[in-house]
Amino acid sequence: MKVTIIEGCIGCGLCVGACPDVFCMQDDGTARVCNAPTKEQESVVKEAAEGCPVSVILTE
């Protein structure tokens, strides 16, 4: 699975809380993808993408 965070993160922390191995908070208070998800992490990453309040997490 490929995960991308596009412009517009408001730094709510949901994705980082859900899967800190994949999502990391940056110094500017926005999240980035720090590791590609393993197969086992794909479902939680999908849930984070669906739960992101500004829908900036894209999965493919």
Ligand code: SF4
């Ligand atoms: S869930 Fe969305 S808005 Fe919240 S930190 Fe992650 S990417 Fe940013």
